Amino acid sequence: MTAPLLEARHVTKVFGGGLFDRQRVVALEDFSLVLRDDPPAFTAVVGESGSGKTTLARLLLGVIGPTQGQVLYRGKDLRALSRAEWRTFRREVQAIFQDPYEVYNPFYKVDHVLETPIAKFGLARTRAEARALIEEALQAVGLRPEETLGRYPHQLSGGQRQRVMVARALLLKPRLIIADEPVSMVDASLRATILESLRALHQQYHIAFLYITHDLTTAYQVCQDIIVLYRGRVVEVGEVEPVVQTPEHPYTRLLIDSIPLPDPDRPWRAAGEPAPLARQADPLKGCRFADRCPFTHAPCLASPPPLYQTHPRRAVACYLYQQAPVLPPEQVGAVLANGPVAGPPPAAG
Amino acid sequence: MVVCLTTGPGGKTGSEDAVAVKSSGVTTEILRVENLRVYYHTEVGPVRAVEGVNFSLRAGERFGLVGESGSGKSTLGLALLRLIKPPGRIEGGAVHLDGEDLLRLPEEEMRQRRLAVIALVAQGAMNSLNPVLRVRDQIADALADHGVRLGRADFEARVRDLLTWVGLRPEVADRYPHELSGGMKQRVCIAIAISLRPRIIVADEPTSALDVVVQRQVMETLRRVQEDLGAAVLLIGHDMGLMAQFVERLGVMYAGGLVEVGPLRAVFREPLHPYTQLLIASLPTLEKKRVFRGIPGLPPSLLQRPSGCPFHPRCPFAMPRCREEEPALRPVQTGRWVACHLYDGEGA
Numbered sequence: 001m002t003a004p005l006l007e008a009r010h011v012t013k014v015f016g017g018g019l020f021d022r023q024r025v026v027a028l029e030d031f032s033l034v035l036r037d038d039p040p041a042f043t044a045v046v047g048e049s050g051s052g053k054t055t056l057a058r059l060l061l062g063v064i065g066p067t068q069g070q071v072l073y074r075g076k077d078l079r080a081l082s083r084a085e086w087r088t089f090r091r092e093v094q095a096i097f098q099d100p101y102e103v104y105n106p107f108y109k110v111d112h113v114l115e116t117p118i119a120k121f122g123l124a125r126t127r128a129e130a131r132a133l134i135e136e137a138l139q140a141v142g143l144r145p146e147e148t149l150g151r152y153p154h155q156l157s158g159g160q161r162q163r164v165m166v167a168r169a170l171l172l173k174p175r176l177i178i179a180d181e182p183v184s185m186v187d188a189s190l191r192a193t194i195l196e197s198l199r200a201l202h203q204q205y206h207i208a209f210l211y212i213t214h215d216l217t218t219a220y221q222v223c224q225d226i227i228v229l230y231r232g233r234v235v236e237v238g239e240v241e242p243v244v245q246t247p248e249h250p251y252t253r254l255l256i257d258s259i260p261l262p263d264p265d266r267p268w269r270a271a272g273e274p275a276p277l278a279r280q281a282d283p284l285k286g287c288r289f290a291d292r293c294p295f296t297h298a299p300c301l302a303s304p305p306p307l308y309q310t311h312p313r314r315a316v317a318c319y320l321y322q323q324a325p326v327l328p329p330e331q332v333g334a335v336l337a338n339g340p341v342a343g344p345p346p347a348a349g
Numbered sequence: 350m351v352v353c354l355t356t357g358p359g360g361k362t363g364s365e366d367a368v369a370v371k372s373s374g375v376t377t378e379i380l381r382v383e384n385l386r387v388y389y390h391t392e393v394g395p396v397r398a399v400e401g402v403n404f405s406l407r408a409g410e411r412f413g414l415v416g417e418s419g420s421g422k423s424t425l426g427l428a429l430l431r432l433i434k435p436p437g438r439i440e441g442g443a444v445h446l447d448g449e450d451l452l453r454l455p456e457e458e459m460r461q462r463r464l465a466v467i468a469l470v471a472q473g474a475m476n477s478l479n480p481v482l483r484v485r486d487q488i489a490d491a492l493a494d495h496g497v498r499l500g501r502a503d504f505e506a507r508v509r510d511l512l513t514w515v516g517l518r519p520e521v522a523d524r525y526p527h528e529l530s531g532g533m534k535q536r537v538c539i540a541i542a543i544s545l546r547p548r549i550i551v552a553d554e555p556t557s558a559l560d561v562v563v564q565r566q567v568m569e570t571l572r573r574v575q576e577d578l579g580a581a582v583l584l585i586g587h588d589m590g591l592m593a594q595f596v597e598r599l600g601v602m603y604a605g606g607l608v609e610v611g612p613l614r615a616v617f618r619e620p621l622h623p624y625t626q627l628l629i630a631s632l633p634t635l636e637k638k639r640v641f642r643g644i645p646g647l648p649p650s651l652l653q654r655p656s657g658c659p660f661h662p663r664c665p666f667a668m669p670r671c672r673e674e675e676p677a678l679r680p681v682q683t684g685r686w687v688a689c690h691l692y693d694g695e696g697a
Contacts, residue, residue, distance in 0.1 A: 048560035157647050158418070187417035187587065192631040193643030214560065217590075217633045221641065244635055258561040260568075260590035262632045264614045268565055268594050 003075025005037040005175050005208065006060060006093060009330055011069035013055050028052040028059070029232045030069070034333035037175040040208035041337065042199075044219035044240065047229035048255075053212045056229075057180045060210070061095055062086075091121055094169035096162070098181035103165060104153035110164055111149050114138075117171055137167040140205075141197045159190030166197060176208040177201070183218065195222055216259060220244045224337045228252050231288040234307065238314030238335045248316045251289045287318070295320060309335065379581055380406040380429070380467075380549055385442035387421070387428045390435075396651045398424040398437070400605035403678060406549065406581045411572070413592040413613070414585045416602030419648055423472060425602070426553045426585045430469050431459050446549075465495055468547040470571075472554040475534035478526040484512075484537050485522040491541050511540040514577070516570050532563035536570060543574055550575060553585040568595055589632055593617060601625050604649045604659035607678050611685040621687040623664045658690065666691055 013028045031052075035041050047053040058064045059071055062078045071078045073089050081089060097103065104113060114134045117123070124130035135145040141163040153161060162182060169177050179198065183191040199222055201207050213219050219226055219240070226243050228236040228251070236249040247253045257269050286301040287293070293300070299319050307315040308324040315327045315335050327334065387399035398421040406412050416422040427433050429444055431451060444451040446466065451459060463469070471477060479487055488508050492499070499507060509519040515536040526534055535555060542550055552571065556564040572595065575582050584596055592599055592613070599616045601609040601624065609622040620626045627644045646663035649655050655662055661671040670690055678688040681695045 048562065160647070187648070188589065189417060189628060189631055189644035189648075191643070192633070192641035195633075196641040196643065199641075216561075217635060220635055221633045221638055254562055256635070258565040259635070260561075260565070260588065260594040261635065262589040262593045262617070262629070263634070264593045264617050268569075 002038075003072070004034045004333075005074060006035040007072040007075075008033045008056075008060065009070045009072060011059060011066045011071060013052070013059060013064070014067040026232050027055040030329055031056065031232075031234065032069075032329040032332050033227065034336065035176060035208055035210060037206070037208045040175075040202060040206045041225065042202050042209045042211070042223050043225045043227065043336065044211045044213065044223035045227045045229060046213055046216050046219050046255075048214055050231060051229040052232040053214075053229055054180055055232075057095070057178050057210075057212050060178055061093065062089070087121075091172045092175040094172060094174040094177045096165050096169055096177060096179040096182045099185055104161065106153055108152075109149070110151055110153055110156065110161075113164065113168055114149075114171065117168060121172060123171065133171060134167075137170045138164070140170055140201065141166045142193065143167065157190070159186050159194060162186055162194055163197065166194070166201070170201065170205070170207075173205075174207060176210065178210045178212070180212045181214070182211075184213070184215065191218070198222065216244065216255060217261075225335075228255070233288055233304065234317060234329075234332070235289065236314070236316050237307070237332060238311065239337065242311065242314055248310060248314070248321065249289075249318050250293045250295055250320075254292075307332065311335075313337075377408050378405045379408040379446065381443075381445040382425075382429070383443040383445070385425065385428060385444065386440040387424050387433055387437060388440050389424075389437045391652070394652055397605050397654055398651055399428060400654070402442075402602075402605075402607050404600055404607060404610060406583060408548070409575075409579045409581055410598060411575065411582045411584060411596045413596030413599045414583060414602060415587065415589060415592050415599060417587055417648055419651060420602040421605035421651070422585045422587075422602050423553050426469070426551045426583065429551055429583070430463055430467055432469070461495065464491060464542070464547060465545040466547055467549040467551065468542040468545070470535075470538055470542050470550065470552040470555045472557060474538040474555065475526075475531055475558070478534060478537065480526055482525070483522065484524055484526070484529075487537070488522075488541055488544060491544055495545055497545070507544075511544055512537075514543070514574060515540045516566075530563075531559050532567055535559065535567050539567075539571060539574060543578060543580075546578055547580055548578075549581050549583065551583045551585070554587070555584075556591070557586070564591075571595075589628065601628070604654060605651055606659065606688065607686075608660065608688045609686065610678065611682075615682075615685060621681065621685065621692065622660075622689050623666050623691070624660050627663075627665075658688075 009032055011028060011031045012026065015025045015027055016023045035043065045053050045056060059066055062071065065079060073081065076085065115130065118130045118133060124133055138145045138148055143160065143163050148160065148164065183194050186194060195218055198209060202209055211219060211223055223240050225238065226240040227234055228249065230251050236243055236247065236252045243252065244256060247256050260268065286303060287305055290296045290300040305317045305319045307317050307327040307329065308321040309315045309327040310321050310324045313335050315332065382402055382404050385399055385402045388395040388397050402425060414422050414425065428439055433439055439452060451462065485508055488511065489504065508522050512519050512521050517533060517536050521529065521533065529537065555571065556567050559567060586592065596613055599611065599613050600607050601622065603624050609616065609625050616625065617629060620629050630642050631644060644663055649659050657673045658671040658676055661667040664671065668690060676688045676690045678686050680686050681692045
């Protein structure tokens with residue numbers, strides 16, 4: 001079996017924590033994930049602020065290195081890539097971030113962000129060829145080239161700027177796009193259009209996606225698999241429909257109950273007053289949700305729960321499910337649609 | 350263009366009828382906005398952020414004002430408190446509260462009305478707390494500004510009551526803003542907003558920077574406080590989900606104007622304006638997966654507002670008339686208002 005496109009193996013990232021530094025923050029702990037491009041995955045990582053989701057994006061992009069564990073690109077540790085391999089990685093794995101405005105230099109026309117990758121990766125030999133590539137990419141994300149090129153960033157709407165970023169990623173014919181909150185700055189009427197264009201790229205160009213978001217509703221709509229993070233740990237992972245329809249982890253339930261659904265006939269259930277925001281004495285020791293969980297009992301405070309595989313396509317990190325078999329983190333792919341168990345993928349380069 | 354077509358003559362506006370139709374003596378109108386216009390004067394011309402808005406707020410109700418960025422909703426909220434700063438300017442209209450027009454009050458009298466009668470929980474209010482003052486001193490500042498003089502014991506009791514009211518422990522009074530979480534800071538802002546028991550709370554995206562779990566808690570606090578006070582809340586935002594969960598009546602803004610007003614359930618069940626219809630259809634749900642349908646086209650520039658109905662370039666039902674004549678917000682069913690030529694034959 002070929003190595004997956006991108007894999008995280010027992011990745012832990014700690015910020016701070018020098019010898020005398022008390023502010024040690026474990027942003028992500030013992031995280032494993034397999035992202036395949038054959039067939040391409042569409043996986044969501046959902047979490048609130050402080051869940052470690054952006055740290056995960058940066059680790060997978062090689063922007064920061066893990067404190068422990070490995071990030072593997074086609075089976076090879078990112079830190080061990082040769083110059084040429086790193087270059088291929090930078091082309092095959094693209095990123096889209098939350099605020100597209102910050103990516104642009106306000107003094108350059110938007111053409112600049114599209115021409116740069118072409119020049120850098122030598123994608124075109126002539127100007128005409130470059131122009132054709134740019135026009136094709138813009139059209140693929142539903143933008144009209146004649147209305148987009150030659151303009152300055154401030155002359156485009158937020159939704160247009162974000163779609164130009166998608167087009168830029170597309171120019172490089174990536175195998176995987178890591179999209180970190182791509183639509184959270186965009187208005188509702190345009191959000192749907194951008195998400196639909198991501199889905200179209202997945203289907204037409206067979207690009208794998210890792211969609212990182214706080215918004216469970218959009219994740220539900222576009223993804224096959226979902227990973228729910230809470231304070232740096234996976235709490236629930238599996239096929240998106242059952243996880244959202246019948247959440248098992250108490251945190252996933254709280255998260256889903258808290259979503260303000262655009263339906264007056266499905267009211268919020270009473271949340272009650274917030275739990276006192278007391279910090280656990282040792283947040284590393286037990287379950288990180290124990291201080292807010294209505295089901296906390298002794299084992300939850302003693303050690304963090306492992307992932308229990310409650311269904312063929314779902315695993316939950318909660319002692320409520322301890323009758324189910326334990327799923328070691330490195331085998332988390334087993335419950336994902338494109339995991340190694342889901343069927344050996346055809347050999348591909 | 351200097352003369353502006355507005356949604357109705359100043360005197361007899363839609364909102365008055367709305368109250369007459371619905372209230373039947375049970376609810377009383379507390380605030381009435383008439384033909385309000387707010388422009389930002391830029392080098393390239395006036396940006397018409399609020400263009401002839403009419404609506405009214407009833408005592409104790411939760412009214413939502415929903416719109417996308419650039420629809421003028423935040424400007425409208427600030428204008429109600431006369432907090433528009435240059436180059437913005439209130440060009441005309443009236444904001445009636447207690448039989449007086451706020452727009453015509455001397456500035457000092459308006460300052461006294463703020464907080465005491467009409468309070469604002471601004472967008473990102475939690476970042477507007479003074480970082481070098483303890484929570485207690487921020488509350489003290491608000492009270493002192495409005496001439497409230499209290500003895501030490503009375504003041505401490507007042508602070509304790511306010512904090513408990515919004516679900517915070519009294520010890521929070523001793524904390525600095527940076528020691529509090531986002532949700533706690535937002536509760537402090539609500540505590541300050543209700544410190545003089547206002548009758549209207551304008552809440553502009555009060556939870557936009559908070560996680561969903563905390564968002565629900567803060568919104569429930571706001572609702573509880575609002576019900577205790579019997580105050581009306583004007584919730585301004587872009588999140589239709591939040592509106593669906595919080596308000597009783599909804600107004601939909603587009604390009605600086607109100608295009609639809611009605612009871613919450615009616616608007617969600619049977620949206621009248623094509624923009625509202627498309628907006629609701631574009632919302633992702635947790636029901637079955639479907640193809641996303643965005644609204645084609647782009648939001649209009651307020652600098653060059655389209656002629657006629659501002660939604661006509663994106664509207665699937667646009668008629669020749671829509672390009673020329675801006676439809677007025679008018680009643681079409683009991684308690685329901687729409688600004689669209691499709692309903693010209695109807696009336697209530």
